[in-house]
Amino acid sequence: MTLIIIFMCALAQASAASGVKVETTTAPGQSSSNEATNAAKDPADWRKFEGLLSHQVQLTLSERFVKAGEAYFNSDATQIVFQAIEYDAQGNPESEYYSMYVAQLRDEGQGQSFEPDQRRYRLKNIRRISPIGSANTCGWFHPTDPNKLIFASTITAPAKQETPGYQRGSRNYRWSFPPEMRVVEVDLSAQEINADSLKTLVGDGKAYAAECSTSLDGRTLLYTTLESGDGDLYAMDLPTKKITRLTAFAGYDGGGFFSPDGKKIIWRADRNADNLLQIFVADVVFDSTGAVVGIGEPIAVTNDGAVNWAPYVSPNGKVIVYASSRVGHDNYELLAVPVPADHAAPLGQPRRVTHAGGADLLPAISHDGKLLMWTSQRGAGRSSQLWLAQMSQNDLLSGELVPPVVQPTATPASTAPITASPTHSTTTPLVQPK
Numbered sequence: 001m002t003l004i005i006i007f008m009c010a011l012a013q014a015s016a017a018s019g020v021k022v023e024t025t026t027a028p029g030q031s032s033s034n035e036a037t038n039a040a041k042d043p044a045d046w047r048k049f050e051g052l053l054s055h056q057v058q059l060t061l062s063e064r065f066v067k068a069g070e071a072y073f074n075s076d077a078t079q080i081v082f083q084a085i086e087y088d089a090q091g092n093p094e095s096e097y098y099s100m101y102v103a104q105l106r107d108e109g110q111g112q113s114f115e116p117d118q119r120r121y122r123l124k125n126i127r128r129i130s131p132i133g134s135a136n137t138c139g140w141f142h143p144t145d146p147n148k149l150i151f152a153s154t155i156t157a158p159a160k161q162e163t164p165g166y167q168r169g170s171r172n173y174r175w176s177f178p179p180e181m182r183v184v185e186v187d188l189s190a191q192e193i194n195a196d197s198l199k200t201l202v203g204d205g206k207a208y209a210a211e212c213s214t215s216l217d218g219r220t221l222l223y224t225t226l227e228s229g230d231g232d233l234y235a236m237d238l239p240t241k242k243i244t245r246l247t248a249f250a251g252y253d254g255g256g257f258f259s260p261d262g263k264k265i266i267w268r269a270d271r272n273a274d275n276l277l278q279i280f281v282a283d284v285v286f287d288s289t290g291a292v293v294g295i296g297e298p299i300a301v302t303n304d305g306a307v308n309w310a311p312y313v314s315p316n317g318k319v320i321v322y323a324s325s326r327v328g329h330d331n332y333e334l335l336a337v338p339v340p341a342d343h344a345a346p347l348g349q350p351r352r353v354t355h356a357g358g359a360d361l362l363p364a365i366s367h368d369g370k371l372l373m374w375t376s377q378r379g380a381g382r383s384s385q386l387w388l389a390q391m392s393q394n395d396l397l398s399g400e401l402v403p404p405v406v407q408p409t410a411t412p413a414s415t416a417p418i419t420a421s422p423t424h425s426t427t428t429p430l431v432q433p434k
């Protein structure tokens with residue numbers, strides 16, 4: 001049984017833009033039609049080429065999870081939140097939609113030396129926090145309250161009605177933006193978590209609201225909703241519950257994060273062409289009380305013919321790690337670029353971070369800057385699972401403008417060289433947000 005995987009947050013857009021299947025996976029014991037193809041595209045040893053990473057380890061195992069992805073760290077990287085579909089006792093997918101999970105991230109290697117291929121980190125006490133049958137995505141730990149977590153959930157099974165006036169997809173993909181999807185908050189200290197435990201922050205069941213994160217001080221909730229019919233970023237000042245629309249550009253603006261100092265947001269948008277996602281950064285505008293009331297003119301961080309999405313800012317605020325189709329639509333890789341200082345700054349040279357066949361997507365960085373966590377198909381069975389690596393022994397996050405990492409000549413998938421884009425400017429006029 002081959003399942004088409006759709007990450008509601010952002011993956012669907014990338015797959016649709018490519019026009020080809022990005023993700024497939026198989027149930028245990030069954031062969032994948034893509035397996036041989038993907039294997040052939042792997043470098044002989046991807047560890048050798050991933051000089052910016054070390055100690056790569058698979059966190060979620062394909063014996064337990066059909067697929068897992070889009071994980072984020074808590075403040076001290078002792079826990080993660082992620083979305084996944086588990087196998088039931090009969091070996092069938094427990095649900096057709098992602099459930100939301102939290103787990104402890106255990107470092108079993110402190111004080112010991114570890115070989116690069118030895119397993120140092122493990123997940124313990126994996127706990128599902130969403131009702132079975134609901135659709136869930138975009139988990140995010142509250143930055144200052146260790147018991148508080150937000151994610152997007154339909155809470156009950158979505159009715160599968162199409163969103164009026166908003167459908168996208170390709171011949172291989174259509175993805176849904178269930179109107180029941182809303183941003184909810186949950187108390188992790190509760191013994192039992194059920195539908196009644198999920199407190200709605202944003203969303204009324206009429207328009208998809210998801211892709212949620214907060215500023216590092218916990219004051220502002222950043223999210224995307226289809227309330228406008230077009231997909232736009234909004235900010236909620238949590239103390240006052242006041243909502244401000246941040247973007248009013250044509251195209252889908254989503255997947256937003258604050259920079260660590262709270263003064264910028266980064267996100268991806270397909271304003272250049274339908275589904276041709278690019279990454280943008282903009283200064284945040286505050287009122288006298290410190291509430292977010294808008295953003296300045298966006299700066300394009302990427303501007304090329306590739307699909308660039310899932311941006312995540314490093315804790316020092318200097319680098320954006322993101323997923324890109326530059327190497328190939330059947331081999332998304334993580335790249336890194338410096339955050340541009342202003343509109344006049346030269347566009348940064350992307351550095352290639354991952355070198356494994358299949359999709360490498362949805363990066364997140366621990367707050368101490370030492371760990372990278374992402375979704376990858378490099379493991380046994382080729383299903384999408386969570387991976388973790390250390391980044392402490394390199395200058396990936398220095399933010400220096402450096403030449404791109406040389407492509408490994410032994411990688412057949414690396415057919416497209418990574419070159420810098422010439423300019424920050426976008427090809428369409430910028431519209432000031434409302």
Ligand SMILES: [Ca+2]
Binds near residue numbers: 331354356358359
């Ligand atoms: Ca890859």
